[in-house]
Amino acid sequence: MPTTDSSYDAVIVGASLAGCATAIQLGRAGHRVALVEKQPDPQAFKRTCSHFIQASGVPAIERLGLLEPIEAAGGQRPRVHAWSQWGWVEAPPEQAARGINLRREVLDPMVRSTAAATPGVDLMLGWSAERLLCENGSFAGVAVRNPDGKERELRARLTVGADGRDSRIAELSEVPVKTSPNARFAYGAYFEGAAPAHAPDASVWFLDPQWAAAFPTDTDLTFYAAMPTKERLPEFKRDPEGALVKFLADVPEAPPIREGRRVGPVLGKVDMTNRMRRPTAPGLALVGDAATAADPLFGVGCGWAFQSAEWLSDAVLPALAGEQPLDKGLDRYRRRHAKGLRGHTFFMHEYSKGRRFNPMERMMFAAAARDDKAATILDSYATRQIGPARMFPRALTRAISVNARHALAR
Amino acid sequence: MSAAVERRTLLAGGTRTRLVQAGPADATEAVVFVHGNPGSADDWERLAAAAGAAGRRAVAFDLPDFGETIAPDGFGHTPFGYAEFVAEALEELGIERAQLVLHDFGGPIGLIWAMGHPDALAGIVLIDTGVLPGYTWHTLARIWRTPVLGEIFQAITNRGGYRFALNRNEPRGLPREFVETMYDHYDRRTRRAVLKLYRATPDPGGMSENLIGLLAPRRIPALVIWGEHDAYLPASYAHEQERAFPGADVHVLATSGHWPFADAPETVERLLVEFLARVGATAPEPAG
Numbered sequence: 001m002p003t004t005d006s007s008y009d010a011v012i013v014g015a016s017l018a019g020c021a022t023a024i025q026l027g028r029a030g031h032r033v034a035l036v037e038k039q040p041d042p043q044a045f046k047r048t049c050s051h052f053i054q055a056s057g058v059p060a061i062e063r064l065g066l067l068e069p070i071e072a073a074g075g076q077r078p079r080v081h082a083w084s085q086w087g088w089v090e091a092p093p094e095q096a097a098r099g100i101n102l103r104r105e106v107l108d109p110m111v112r113s114t115a116a117a118t119p120g121v122d123l124m125l126g127w128s129a130e131r132l133l134c135e136n137g138s139f140a141g142v143a144v145r146n147p148d149g150k151e152r153e154l155r156a157r158l159t160v161g162a163d164g165r166d167s168r169i170a171e172l173s174e175v176p177v178k179t180s181p182n183a184r185f186a187y188g189a190y191f192e193g194a195a196p197a198h199a200p201d202a203s204v205w206f207l208d209p210q211w212a213a214a215f216p217t218d219t220d221l222t223f224y225a226a227m228p229t230k231e232r233l234p235e236f237k238r239d240p241e242g243a244l245v246k247f248l249a250d251v252p253e254a255p256p257i258r259e260g261r262r263v264g265p266v267l268g269k270v271d272m273t274n275r276m277r278r279p280t281a282p283g284l285a286l287v288g289d290a291a292t293a294a295d296p297l298f299g300v301g302c303g304w305a306f307q308s309a310e311w312l313s314d315a316v317l318p319a320l321a322g323e324q325p326l327d328k329g330l331d332r333y334r335r336r337h338a339k340g341l342r343g344h345t346f347f348m349h350e351y352s353k354g355r356r357f358n359p360m361e362r363m364m365f366a367a368a369a370r371d372d373k374a375a376t377i378l379d380s381y382a383t384r385q386i387g388p389a390r391m392f393p394r395a396l397t398r399a400i401s402v403n404a405r406h407a408l409a410r
Numbered sequence: 411m412s413a414a415v416e417r418r419t420l421l422a423g424g425t426r427t428r429l430v431q432a433g434p435a436d437a438t439e440a441v442v443f444v445h446g447n448p449g450s451a452d453d454w455e456r457l458a459a460a461a462g463a464a465g466r467r468a469v470a471f472d473l474p475d476f477g478e479t480i481a482p483d484g485f486g487h488t489p490f491g492y493a494e495f496v497a498e499a500l501e502e503l504g505i506e507r508a509q510l511v512l513h514d515f516g517g518p519i520g521l522i523w524a525m526g527h528p529d530a531l532a533g534i535v536l537i538d539t540g541v542l543p544g545y546t547w548h549t550l551a552r553i554w555r556t557p558v559l560g561e562i563f564q565a566i567t568n569r570g571g572y573r574f575a576l577n578r579n580e581p582r583g584l585p586r587e588f589v590e591t592m593y594d595h596y597d598r599r600t601r602r603a604v605l606k607l608y609r610a611t612p613d614p615g616g617m618s619e620n621l622i623g624l625l626a627p628r629r630i631p632a633l634v635i636w637g638e639h640d641a642y643l644p645a646s647y648a649h650e651q652e653r654a655f656p657g658a659d660v661h662v663l664a665t666s667g668h669w670p671f672a673d674a675p676e677t678v679e680r681l682l683v684e685f686l687a688r689v690g691a692t693a694p695e696p697a698g
Contacts, residue, residue, distance in 0.1 A: 254677070
């Protein structure tokens with residue numbers, strides 16, 4: 001028999017980055033939060049992740065007070081060097097945005113323990129969401145169950161789905177979802193030993209259309225990732241490590257992956273279908289990958305988890321304080337989410353088709369490889385500090401003048 | 411560039427060809443480079459130097475009517491005629507066992523040589539070539555194969571058009587001097603030879619199953635390098651080579667086209683040198 005033993009201001013399903021970040025914000029504002037996680041292990045962490053956090057997510061992390069602990073734990077603050085056939089695209093050090101590289105194995109437990117220690121937050125490990133509770137046409141919490149078969153009803157004014165790409169909450173709430181195919185797959189692994197050339201900075205290779213990356217991280221490890229198009233899948237399935245090493249070792253200006261030694265398993269993800277869900281329903285919100293599972297190629301997942309958590313808590317705090325109806329807050333969140341991410345995801349998902357660069361992209365990359373200012377504009381966009389509406393006019397005008405000068409100088 | 415290669419002429423098959431060589435000149439086992447179309451011994455200078463530096467005897471030569479070499483009267487401009495020339499050149503050079511390095515049309519030529527000398531094939535490096543089951547000719551080859559059209563096409567090809575057409579099909583262009591050398595060698599004689607050679611090869615994939623049947627059981631060490639964006643011989647054939655050479659080390663280079671040794675020279679050199687180290691062969695003579 002289900003028992004309704006608790007009533008919360010918010011119940012959050014999923015105690016990974018987005019869920020914990022939301023719980024910390026709401027808890028600190030004095031609200032009672034149930035944070036439900038189906039993994040019983042407090043040290044659990046997301047394995048199939050490049051762990052790279054784009055610079056756009058850093059202010060939200062700083063606001064949570066997590067930036068210092070992350071750096072203390074060995075987290076790197078890399079800028080990104082992007083190889084293109086025209087050369088390396090590198091914003092000058094003082095202009096470049098800096099992201100974060102810290103293994104999820106360290107990051108996830110850190111964020112989770114911070115959430116658990118936040119007054120008002122009840123962390124419930126080992127409970128999974130069974131169904132959504134409804135009241136007066138609005139979602140009003142979730143029924144959860146533990147492995148012993150015990151069921152509990154957690155009633156709340158706000159229900160939050162922070163349960164990732166394959167969100168159960170999103171599925172149960174039947175919010176509209178848009179999917180687009182991803183022609184690439186991903187394999188990656190941690191290596192110790194020789195560090196890549198730009199370490200501690202990150203290097204990515206736009207091999208047009210193939211893609212590879214080297215992310216130096218804490219404890220002198222480097223995460224190497226390959227995201228090839230699916231024609232390459234058979235060789236990766238046959239020999240994941242061999243294919244990964246070969247792929248990275250054969251790129252131009254290759255990193256020293258063959259001199260390194262693999263630490264931990266080779267991780268693979270074959271289905272990377274892009275999913276964009278409407279992030280709100282009456283009484284309910286989705287954050288992180290549950291709302292937008294974008295192409296992992298651009299490394300936005302972790303950063304956007306923290307950002308969407310921040311947007312949601314800022315938007316609903318007045319409502320939870322009883323100053324306005326919840327619908328209003330959710331509506332504000334939905335608009336903020338769309339404003340922040342929609343433009344980016346449109347162009348990302350277009351690139352997920354596995355196609356080669358179009359003439360506009362060729363122009364912008366060529367210019368960025370030749371010119372610091374063009375590189376800085378592209379860097380601000382790629383690190384998701386500015387959206388396409390601000391990037392394109394600036395990048396294109398700059399590209400035209402840089403490329404024209406380059407052609408004349410030859 | 412490379413001081414490490416020696417250039418001389420070689421009398422073989424009734425003609426005088428240009429020879430690029432490196433390493434111990436008297437070894438009976440050698441790395442033998444066979445160029446494609448259009449190509450010449452010059453294609454291999456860097457790789458021959460690298461093989462020589464690795465202690466191997468390396469030889470590369472112009473095929474008749476390519477590079478600066480003139481075919482003798484009555485030469486058969488067919489894959490078999492060229493394979494016969496390779497056999498005569500190796501005999502002249504005293505090479506009994508070979509690690510073949512083949513590119514483009516050098517593939518069919520070298521593989522036909524291998525069919526006739528299976529015991530002499532010690533290893534093989536296939537660069538954008540190999541067995542091509544089911545392959546039908548690329549557009550340019552179809553033009554060359556068409557009587558009159560082919561002749562007109564060859565007659566009107568000029569340096570600018572050649573450079574443009576070549577680079578248009580390459581993912582990041584080819585080094586200027588590489589293209590210029592190729593065009594310098596693309597004289598009237600070579601153009602005629604190309605028409606004859608392609609016209610003598612109606613079915614480029616035709617021999618594949620025979621080759622696979624003959625070569626696969628011999629477990630010949632093989633390295634396959636293919637440019638992912640090869641516009642002439644698609645990279646989907648890279649892994650097909652494992653049928654003829656089980657256990658082949660296959661590398662599809664993500665940013666290369668039809669000439670990986672020109673657009674990714676460091677990578678190709680590294681792969682070749684590592685391959686040669688793996689396949690052993692004659693130990694380098696002890697110094698002194």
